[in-house]
Amino acid sequence: MTATIDQNTQAAARASDVWKVYGSGEAQVIALRGVTAEFEQSRYTAIMGPSGSGKSTLMHCLAGLDSVTRGTIHIGNTTVTGLNDNGLTKLRRDKVGFIFQQFNLLPTLTAEENILLPLSIAGRKPDPDWYQTVIKTVGLADRLHHRPNQLSGGQQQRVACARALVARPDVIFADEPTGNLDSRAGAEVLTFLRDSVRNHHQTIVMVTHDPVAASYADRVIFLADGAIVSELFEPTPETVLDTMKRIDVLAEAEN
Numbered sequence: 001m002t003a004t005i006d007q008n009t010q011a012a013a014r015a016s017d018v019w020k021v022y023g024s025g026e027a028q029v030i031a032l033r034g035v036t037a038e039f040e041q042s043r044y045t046a047i048m049g050p051s052g053s054g055k056s057t058l059m060h061c062l063a064g065l066d067s068v069t070r071g072t073i074h075i076g077n078t079t080v081t082g083l084n085d086n087g088l089t090k091l092r093r094d095k096v097g098f099i100f101q102q103f104n105l106l107p108t109l110t111a112e113e114n115i116l117l118p119l120s121i122a123g124r125k126p127d128p129d130w131y132q133t134v135i136k137t138v139g140l141a142d143r144l145h146h147r148p149n150q151l152s153g154g155q156q157q158r159v160a161c162a163r164a165l166v167a168r169p170d171v172i173f174a175d176e177p178t179g180n181l182d183s184r185a186g187a188e189v190l191t192f193l194r195d196s197v198r199n200h201h202q203t204i205v206m207v208t209h210d211p212v213a214a215s216y217a218d219r220v221i222f223l224a225d226g227a228i229v230s231e232l233f234e235p236t237p238e239t240v241l242d243t244m245k246r247i248d249v250l251a252e253a254e255n
């Protein structure tokens with residue numbers, strides 16, 4: 001199936017008939033089999049599916065971190081497929097933000113320096129009002145001069161969220177952002193991400209294994225064996241879990 005959006009709404013990111021094949025011959029793995037999916041602006045979309053179903057591959061292809069074998073990727077009006085290295089670097093710098101499971105903060109920099117690093121690399125200064133809003137919302141005002149090893153996991157992930165948000169990218173891609181956090185710290189990060197969508201029109205695409213994390217999203221897309229097999233709007237942990245339990249049946253129905 002395809003997971004497209006209303007024709008009158010603007011897609012922040014779009015995969016059109018995307019195939020991704022790793023290796024060749026007997027070692028060949030088809031990670032994505034003709035995925036067509038659109039991600040609406042100012043919406044929070046989660047991607048779920050069993051291990052090995054292609055979630056990270058889809059996200060990496062959308063974000064220009066990996067190339068597609070066939071098909072097209074768009075971020076806003078930019079056609080990502082076909083960009084050269086220079087174009088991809090600019091896309092990642094100016095249009096997308098990333099949040100990873102492992103936080104990926106630089107240990108020698110303070111929280112504030114980490115937050116501002118992508119902007120300083122791009123030679124840009126943050127909008128002062130927006131910077132204050134981000135710092136306040138993530139609750140880091142009294143931790144800005146701490147280094148990552150002086151912060152809890154939840155605080156480190158909030159620094160990573162602030163780093164992604166401060167540049168106001170077209171899309172933030174989050175790969176298991178709560179995978180290394182306890183449920184309380186995870187809930188804080190998820191609430192913060194959801195608020196950034198609701199209150200500040202950020203667009204977020206998040207890969208997760210966790211039905212509770214997925215329930216913070218506006219919409220969930222389910223992958224099985226490299227294909228989209230289901231989609232939920234306004235998910236709850238129960239409806240997400242129920243769909244995950246039926247995923248093999250849904251995948252068979254697709255074939």
Ligand SMILES: Nc1ncnc2c1ncn2[C@@H]1O[C@H](COP(=O)(O)OP(=O)(O)OP(=O)(O)O)[C@@H](O)[C@H]1O
Nearest residue numbers: 022023029031049050051052053054055056057058
């Ligand atoms: N670099 C690679 N080389 C070869 N095969 C790969 C590579 N990356 C991923 N794959 C394969 O592609 C398929 C999809 O992998 P992917 O990591 O996208 O799945 P996933 O749904 O994100 O899994 P998980 O939930 O375990 O992280 C898997 O069969 C995986 O083994």
